[in-house]
Amino acid sequence: MPHVEKSGEVEFPVEKIYQTVADVEKYPEFLPGIKSVEVNGELVKMTVNMGPATVSWTSKAAYEPNKSISFNLVEGPFKRLDGKWEFTAEGSKTKIKYSTDFELTLPIPGINEIAAKAIESNTNAILEAFKRRLGMN
DSSP: OOEEEEEEEESSOHHHHHHHHHOGGGHHHHSTTEEEEEEETTEEEEEEEETTEEEEEEEEEEEETTTEEEEEEEESSEEEEEEEEEEEEETTEEEEEEEEEEEEOOOOTTHHHHHHHHHHHHHHHHHHHHHHHTTOO
């Protein structure tokens, strides 16, 4: 099963970056490819553009303020989709770590490896978008 992990650091307090990442309903305003987000309690339905396709899935999210946000697949085009954002305060800076394990349901040889590369690339863009949202760049 593919695993993607990325980390970075921002010149912003942990509370501010956590609030920005936790505010998933605003993702379509600034994150590339996010078409819509619907929140119903701890359930989050996300619709994204993946090339020419539009894909939706629902995850159960768990929030530990200023420490982590984890999500687990409830339904969607994956056999598995679990991930976690982790935040570590380092003085006036914050270390951010994102990790995900997933498996697509498509029976195409090599599709999970291709998807892992796309997710890794997209995660870099997401980290940069969060920095811009915070006025870092």
